[in-house]
Amino acid sequence: MSQRIFIKFVSDPKVDPFKAIVGLACAARAVEDGHEVSVFFAASGVRLLEPSYVKQLDEDFGEGNMVTSFIESIGAGADLHCSFGSVGAVLGHKEGDGALIVPDDAIAWSGPPGVISLAVQSDVQLVY
Numbered sequence: 001m002s003q004r005i006f007i008k009f010v011s012d013p014k015v016d017p018f019k020a021i022v023g024l025a026c027a028a029r030a031v032e033d034g035h036e037v038s039v040f041f042a043a044s045g046v047r048l049l050e051p052s053y054v055k056q057l058d059e060d061f062g063e064g065n066m067v068t069s070f071i072e073s074i075g076a077g078a079d080l081h082c083s084f085g086s087v088g089a090v091l092g093h094k095e096g097d098g099a100l101i102v103p104d105d106a107i108a109w110s111g112p113p114g115v116i117s118l119a120v121q122s123d124v125q126l127v128y
Contacts, residue, residue, distance in 0.1 A: 002035050008040045008128070017057060028073040031076070039074055042083040042115065043083070046091055047090060082110070
């Protein structure tokens with residue numbers, strides 16, 4: 001039975017990269033299993049959208065392009081959401097500048113109202 005799954009990335013992946021990779025793997029698996037997946041990147045979790053950081057994770061974990069493949073799966077099958085404030089504060093980028101690993105037009109830009117809306121509409125919430 002398909003579920004509505006809301007996955008939020010807020011923890012700094014530089015502090016706990018394993019936690020971030022597990023979260024990405026779970027999100028990718030939920031997409032592959034046919035669930036309705038919404039992913040929100042906020043606070044330091046937006047680092048997972050920075051191409052150079054994702055490349056570094058791929059290199060550090062020596063599994064080819066494992067992290068990149070998780071993000072590609074998520075981008076292809078989940079609804080992506082992101083805090084524009086967090087991207088600016090953490091990464092120094094602005095909405096629409098094309099600096100993230102996924103195209104800006106593939107992301108719904110929001111803040112706390114988007115998080116609350118996604119949470120109350122979901123059947124399951126996971127936070128990494």
